[in-house]
Amino acid sequence: MASWRLRASNANPSQTRRFNPRDPSPKWRGDSPAARFRGDNGTSPLNYDHIFDQAIQRLHAEGRYRVFIDILRNKGAYPDARCFAGHNGPKPITVWCSNDYLAMGQHPKVIAAMEEALNDVGAGSGGTRNIGGNTHYHIELEKELADLHGKEAALLFTSGYVSNDATLSTLAKLLPGCVIFSDEMNHASMIAGIRNSGCEKRIFRHNDVAHLEELLAAEDPNVPKLIAFESVYSMDADIAPIHDFCDLAEKYNALTYIDEVHAVGMYGARGGGITERDGAAHRIDVIEGTLGKAFGVMGGYIASDTRIIDCIRSYAPGFIFTTSLSPVLVAGVLAAVRHLKESSVEREAQQAAAAELKRQFREAGLPVMESATHIVPLMVGDPVRAKKISDILLAEYGAYVQPINFPTVPRGTERLRFTPGPAHTPEMMRELTSALVEIWDRLDLQLQKAA
Ligand code: PLP
Numbered sequence: 268m269a270s271w272r273l274r275a276s277n278a279n280p281s282q283t284r285r286f287n288p289r290d291p292s293p294k295w296r297g298d299s300p301a302a303r304f305r306g307d308n309g310t311s312p313l314n315y316d317h318i319f320d321q322a323i324q325r326l327h328a329e330g331r332y333r334v335f336i337d338i339l340r341n342k343g344a345y346p347d348a349r350c351f352a353g354h355n356g357p358k359p360i361t362v363w364c365s366n367d368y369l370a371m372g373q374h375p376k377v378i379a380a381m382e383e384a385l386n387d388v389g390a391g392s393g394g395t396r397n398i399g400g401n402t403h404y405h406i407e408l409e410k411e412l413a414d415l416h417g418k419e420a421a422l423l424f425t426s427g428y429v430s431n432d433a434t435l436s437t438l439a440k441l442l443p444g445c446v447i448f449s450d451e452m453n454h455a456s457m458i459a460g461i462r463n464s465g466c467e468k469r470i471f472r473h474n475d476v477a478h479l480e481e482l483l484a485a486e487d488p489n490v491p492k493l494i495a496f497e498s499v500y501s502m503d504a505d506i507a508p509i510h511d512f513c514d515l516a517e518k519y520n521a522l523t524y525i526d527e528v529h530a531v532g533m534y535g536a537r538g539g540g541i542t543e544r545d546g547a548a549h550r551i552d553v554i555e556g557t558l559g560k561a562f563g564v565m566g567g568y569i570a571s572d573t574r575i576i577d578c579i580r581s582y583a584p585g586f587i588f589t590t591s592l593s594p595v596l597v598a599g600v601l602a603a604v605r606h607l608k609e610s611s612v613e614r615e616a617q618q619a620a621a622a623e624l625k626r627q628f629r630e631a632g633l634p635v636m637e638s639a640t641h642i643v644p645l646m647v648g649d650p651v652r653a654k655k656i657s658d659i660l661l662a663e664y665g666a667y668v669q670p671i672n673f674p675t676v677p678r679g680t681e682r683l684r685f686t687p688g689p690a691h692t693p694e695m696m697r698e699l700t701s702a703l704v705e706i707w708d709r710l711d712l713q714l715q716k717a718a
């Protein structure tokens with residue numbers, strides 16, 4: 268095989284045999300066309316198979332190769348689910364790491380709305396918003412979201428990721444010479460948007476008001492400026508000083524952009540996020556959110572004034588050139604948003620569950636991170652151990668929590684991130700806590716002295 272590859276790489280391409288998947292000759296078997304035609308025996312920069320293998324090998328070596336767990340949630344019974352990991356059919360598990368924080372993806376009103384929409388208008392939207400895909404559901408949901416945030420208008424995207432990328436890149440391109448001030452812990456989708464805008468950026472230390480001011484003050488007062496940050500940082504579970512950032516925005520004449528992905532539906536009397544809870548929504552120029560976490564379905568959006576929304580609608584490729592969300596999904600989100608505007612029962616139950624889990628972890632001496640939010644992170648500090656704990660929990664205790672590693676969090680801060688929902692009971696938490704204590708002991712990890 269090796270000698271054949273050398274011949275292939277030295278051969279005149281026009282004389283090289285074409286790859287034929289039906290050719291039974293042994294020299295074709297077990298190798299991809301890329302390696303056959305462009306590689307040699309392993310070291311050539313054109314041996315594409317080798318390059319890809321090395322890339323995956325690096326992840327294994329660092330202990331951060333990602334394994335996706337194969338599950339199905341049980342309709343209406345969340346956090347119960349089935350896991351298809353073994354060979355003996357699905358095994359019942361409890362999910363502890365879902366971002367469907369309020370279990371709205373299982374709510375009877377949401378499911379009924381989706382069934383009704385499916386029966387009424389069929390499965391897909393049939394086009395982009397401009398060409399056939401602007402359904403009445405989309406228009407209704409945008410009105411509902413604008414109202415949620417007290418803004419003039421809103422715009423839907425196919426995900427929160429796309430909404431950040433499309434909006435930030437387009438906004439900054441429309442503002443000549445714009446400089447973006449970005450929190451160092453901002454999500455990958457915001458970083459992608461900032462990078463894709465091609466504009467200048469300044470990174471300020473996480474939630475550091477003084478550092479942001481230093482950077483703003485150093486800038487030409489006449490260049491357009493945009494401050495981009497999140498409200499709830501979902502990995503460290505802390506909250507931005509929103510009013511302080513808005514004060515700076517006013518002082519230095521900058522626009523403000525906030526990602527409320529982990530807060531919409533979760534905070535504020537109507538689920539308008541931290542900006543609603545803290546009375547700051549009117550001070551923010553663009554509020555961005557997801558429809559896939561507390562609202563339980565899928566999609567993303569921004570809410571702003573009509574002028575900005577009209578610009579993004581008209582200029583952002585990530586909005587224009589893609590099929591709009593299925594009306595079935597949009598109908599489900601509409602039901603979730605409307606329900607959570609009226610009901611705080613789910614929010615309160617979720618907050619109580621998070622507080623109880625933090626209390627139990629702390630009492631057991633588990634290294635629960637300081638958290639001002641609904642998220643309960645447990646620090647491990649090592650990718651291999653984090654994965655090991657997660658594997659044991661799943662295999663032996665039927666508890667599913669995904670290990671979080673680099674690049675989602677910095678190296679050396681790998682952790683387990685628990686998101687208890689309204690239906691996780693104190694009894695389930697006791698079982699989880701004692702399982703974790705047993706695993707901590709088994710892996711020779713240190714428990715902290717109970718406070
Ligand atoms: N922004 C933040 C802070 C996130 O954590 C995420 C996803 O986890 C997103 C945006 C992307 O949202 P979506 O999952 O709807 O694409």
